[in-house]
Amino acid sequence: MEKYVDVVVFLVVGALVPVIGLIMAALIRPSNPTSLKRATYECGEVPFGEGMVRFNIRYYVFALVFVVFDVETVFLYPWAVQLRKLGMFALVEMFIFLLILIFGLVYAWRKRVLEWS
Amino acid sequence: MPAAAATPVMADLRLVLPEVILALVATALLAGGFVGVGKNRARLLAGMALGGLVVAFLALWPGYRELTGAEGNNMMGLFSQMLVADRFGLFFRATFIAVAAMVVMYSTRYVEQHNLPAAEFYSLVLFAAVGMMLMAGSIELITIYIGLELTSISSYILAGLMRNDPKSNEAAIKYFLTGSIASAVFLFGISLLYGLTGTTNLVAMWMVDPSATAVTGPAWNVLMAVASVFILGGLGFKVAAVPFHMWAPDTYEGAPTPVTGFFSVGPKGAAFAALLRIFPLGIVLLSTRWIGIMTVVAVITMTLGNLSALLQTNVKRMLAYSSIAQAGYILVGFAAAAGGGAGGVMFYVVAYAFINLGVFAVILHLSTHGQGETVESFNGLAQRSPAIAAAMVVFLLGLIGVPFTSGFFAKFYIFGAAVNAGLAWLAVVMAVNSAVSVGYYYVIVRNMYLVQPPEGSGKLAVTPGLAVTITVATLMTLALGLASQPVIGWISSSAGM
Secondary structure (H helix, E strand, O other): HHHHHHHHHHHHHHHHHHHHHHHHHHHHHHOOOOOOOOOOOOOOOOOOOOOOOOOOHHHHHHHHHHHHHHHOOOOOOHHHHHHHHOHHHHHHHHHHHHHHHHHHHHHHHOOOOOOOO | OOOHHHOOOHHHHHHHOOOOOOOOHHHHHHHHHOOOOOOOOHHHHHHHHEEEEHHHHOOOHHHHHHOOOOOOOOOEEEEEOOEEEEEEHHHHHHHHHHHHHHHHHHHHHHHHHHHOOOOHHHHHHHHHHHHHHHHOOOHHHHHHHHHHHHHHHHHHHHHOOOOOHHHHHHHHHHHHHHHHHHHHHHHHHHHHHHHHHHHOOHHHHHOOOHOOOOOOHHHHHHHHHHHHHHHHHHHHHHOOOOOOOOOHHHHHOOOHHHHHHHHHHHHHHHHHHHHHHHHOOOOHHHHHHHHHHHHHHHHHHHHHHHHHOOOOEEEEHHHHHHHHHHHHHHHHHHOOOOHHHHHHHHHHHHHHHHHHHHHHHHHHHHHHOOOOOOOHHHHOHHHOOOHHHHHHHHHHHHOOOOOOOOOHHHHHHHHHHHHOOOEEEEEEEHHHHHHHHHHHHHHHHHHOOOOOOOOOOOOOOOHHHHHHHHHHHHHHHHHHHHOOHHHHHOOOOOOOO
16 A cells, blocks of 8 residues: 555645646746737737637548557567567568558558648 | 477467458458459459458368367467467357358448448458457457457448448447447456456466455455446447447447448457456456346346337337347346356357348348338338248247247257356346347238238349348358257357356
């Protein structure tokens, strides 16, 4: 049970850090709001329309294709580090894995999910 | 062992060859969607899928030889125990390949008529079949989960393949949202089991001593019951057991009809296989709380399924509730695990698979002529397609559980197990429910034989794919009812009966 005390301490400290930070900042900082500082994007982009709009479904497909390759990296990294130990079998296995992923990309490409219009 | 000369991985690969073949064919089918293959693309892809399934079925042979040979093994762990080759798994894997093959055969005309994307359709059926086979062929909870996800994700897309039909979209979204939650719940159950026993391997769990784990005593019992509820909830969703059945009627109604037929036997059968692995053959030594839960779930599932089916006029909706009721009967086998219910469940799953695919083939026969949505579309089928009407009667008798059909023995074994396990009252509930089910199955028989066909309707032509499927389903229903000995023998050597 003592092991879980660490978890509780971690949770409490984790919750307190941002709260303390915000309170400290509110106490210390000078209050000087100008219209420029209150803008949504400080980079100067002027926002238009509502924030609650429907996003084009295509963003989702792009995200999906991206995630595929993101996850691929997760597998490739430990594989690359341990390749010497794993030997020829792992090499072949990883290339089969890559081939399947590349086929997925080709499929998406041919199904025109990468074209915007 | 004869395979000792080969490297271990290659020897293991030989025993999962069916899965490898199906995965490769499924991938190749996807490519068939955009590679130029001429005018008969859909038919060609169906042939390719069917060919792949036949080859995969033949590729079960090395596993069969290994398990039945002179130095026959009971259970061989493959790939560091991530998969196993055993009689139980082989039984279900063979069943699932047969199911997928029948689905491919009876779908061809529907896919062409409704302009479904053929490449994706057949590919997803095959991927789902691979997932189902992985679920049945593993004693490792992680692999079972991956198999479940492969089956589920393929199923979600299959349900929504009619992209311009709002009902199909609704079916897919409902199935996806509720299914994802069910998968998460199942995974949480696995994590609890892992936390309690320190392993995700079901065979390793047999060796766990409940008095020597981190959690013991009452806490162990409570947490085991919670884990059981979560796992039952996750897989209970797949078998549409009450109270996890709400998605089924809408999804069954909205999904393309051949897909509905597939859902009612494929992913469902795989979930039953996984439930068998996890409960009666898995954690039964560690906890028996799940037996009581299964009993309650079985009773409300069959009762609610049957009573709701009585009120339906849409055939697919009625069959959805009928399929919920059938799941209830099968769950009795789990509640009666102590009386040999596991074997009864195995027989029920294979018997029900052929019967229900037969029923859906008949509905697809009507649907090729623009009918098959309501029970009225069966009017006078005995005059319009006499042979098919007769086959339908066999299937419906099988669903009721009349002697000389496989459905009778399926119910008989589960019935016997319930009595053996001292749950005679549960057997009575099951018998009463079967009697109630006659009410809605009979409506179809009456419409086929006693109601005149609509004015000006002649004989209905049958497509070859449907003719073959209906013939195979009828023969299997009768064969398993009249000569079930070989199947029973195999089952008793794999699960005990």
